[in-house]
Amino acid sequence: MYELMLIMLERLGLIVMLAFIATRLRFFRDMISSAALSRKQQYKAIIFFGAFGIIGTYSGVTFQAEPFLLQRLKTDIFNHEAIANFRVIGVVLGGLFGGYKVGTAAGLIAGGHRMLLGGFTAFPCGIATIAAGISAAWIRTKNPEITAKPLLVFLIGAGAEMLQMALIVLLARPYTEALVLVQHIALPMILANGIGCALFLLIIKSVAKEEEKAAALQSQKVLRIAEQTLMHLKSGLTPQSADKVCTILYQELNLKGATIDDAENQLSHIGSSSNAAVIESLKSRDTVIGTLRFYFYSQKDVTSIEKETLSGLANLLSSQLELAEADKLYNLAKDAEINILQAQINPHFLFNTLNTVISLIRINPEKARTALRSLSKFIRQNLHSTTASLKTLENEVEHIKAYLSIEQIRFEDRIAVSYHIDDSCLHNKLPALTLQPIIENAVKHGFKGKIDQCKLSITVRDHKDNISLCIKDNGSGVRENRLVNLAADVSSSTEGNGIALYNINKRLQMTFGSDSGLHFKSRPDDGMAVYFNIPKIS
Structure with a gap:
């Protein structure tokens, strides 16, 4: 046994x-x-x-x-x-x-x-x-x-x-x-x-x-390549991005050569060609927009695992190109939305200003002429604002001064305006028509029915990392339970000022991010302060 x-x-x-x-x-x-x-x-x-x-x-x-x-x-x-x-x-x-x-x-x-x-x-x-x-x-x-x-x-x-x-x-x-x-x-x-x-x-x-283990290593390699190529393909499939991607593929995959073509021409080539090649398509929305050619030293290097890896890599690069295209479309849509929001504000400005001028013509022609001069300056500034997405703070201040000169005439000089603006901030940029609608809300709604002196304070301070802006009035104020959603939705206001604040808040957040949205501080019969921060952009 x-x-x-x-x-x-x-x-x-x-x-x-x-x-x-x-x-x-x-x-x-x-x-x-x-x-x-x-x-x-x-x-x-x-x-x-x-x-x-x-x-x-x-x-x-x-x-x-x-x-x-x-x-x-x-x-x-x-x-x-x-x-x-x-x-x-x-x-x-x-x-x-x-x-x-x-x-x-x-x-x-x-x-x-x-x-x-x-x-x-x-x-x-x-x-x-x-x-x-x-x-x-x-x-x-x-x-x-x-x-x-x-x-x-x-x-x-x-x-x-x-x-x-x-x-x-x-x-x-x-x-x-x-x-x-x-x-x-x-x-x-x-x-x-x-x-x-x-x-x-x-x-x-x-x-x-x-x-x-081999699959994990291949996946790790593919993800590393995808991470490196992402920043280059953000601009789409161009000769410059193709050169960068070709170099990355050539080095990371130890290829004999690599080529990227678009639908018509060769965009980039590195190394040399060989008979041992793998060809993969680059697609965007199921449409072939380019071709990847991977050249190996010999046919034995072209294993089934290598083919699967290259196929997955081509799909990832195609996804990156789709994301780049989607990002471009998003930016176009964002610009279009900003223009729409801006266009919604312009009739609002003109309507209230023309009403003021009409009433002045009837009761005081001299003041009406002064108001018309201010209106001319206001309209000129307003037209310039609609042709640019960003304006300097200096332009915005001139715009609100033209507006307030008209409103001071309408209120018979009962509006006292104080400016506290750091000169170093005047060249900083922010979305056009940001300050004027806020001030218009203060005048139209905050000072409505107020008998005493109407006071308006405009403060702009230069901080190390950003610029803070605050517009404060001594008007009727807003109830505390309405402050949270005041600029979050168009329907947040029952007094007609919801769309203006909503549009400003939306444009600030779309331009600078959610941290630059509007904030409010108010109590009934004790005025209101609207404040926000913007990054430094010259």
């Missing part, structure tokens, strides 16, 4: 070597990584595991119980001889990885071959082999995760050999020779085949981990 055990463990090295060679084959890798085998894969798996079972038979040794004799396996087996072998390894693994069809068919191939070899154990060994394939497949259906547990696979392989020993005792004749045979070969074969199944599985798992 011990001599047979040593021989079986020695022969097991051959089985392990064959298993390792098998894992280098592409069809085998595809098979073990597939959740469900296709019909073509099933046929390949049947042939592979059936042939592996036959090799397991021939890698064994012939055994004669009385007199005790071990020898190399021959092509013909005498009636008094049996085989100590590794046949069930291939059949069991076929059932575990391929299911009923593969396990049963591989068992029929390996088991049928064993019956043809002859010997007094041929029939029970053949039946046991078929049963091993079916049993392994049944266990897989009950426990789909079995192939990830080497210990359980060891027990399945050992159990298949136990079944074979039992069938030999039950079916082989003469009974006494069968019993003696089992006493000598049972333990070595049970241990060797169990160990063989577990080792085969461990080799398969190492291959799977190797592929996972």
